[in-house]
Amino acid sequence: MSGQRAEREAAVREVAAHGWTVARETSRGYYVMHCSCGRHQTTMHKTPRLLDHFRNKVAWMITQCSTQGKD
Numbered sequence: 001m002s003g004q005r006a007e008r009e010a011a012v013r014e015v016a017a018h019g020w021t022v023a024r025e026t027s028r029g030y031y032v033m034h035c036s037c038g039r040h041q042t043t044m045h046k047t048p049r050l051l052d053h054f055r056n057k058v059a060w061m062i063t064q065c066s067t068q069g070k071d
């Protein structure tokens, strides 16, 4: 699936708008993502088996922490 790289980059751009950044890339090619407040982190796989991995991840990350406050 050559589209996965583009999908992940799109996901990274989307969460960047909420304060999340790529802290580093692991030896397995995972992205370690850090939020703006420093209390949350997660990883983005390189080639997830689940097609909606990035969609789910983006939704989860924004729920956990976002610089775009809802209140």
Ligand SMILES: [Zn+2]
Residues within 6 Å of the ligand: 035, 036, 037, 038, 039, 040, 064, 065, 066
């Ligand atoms: Zn946070």
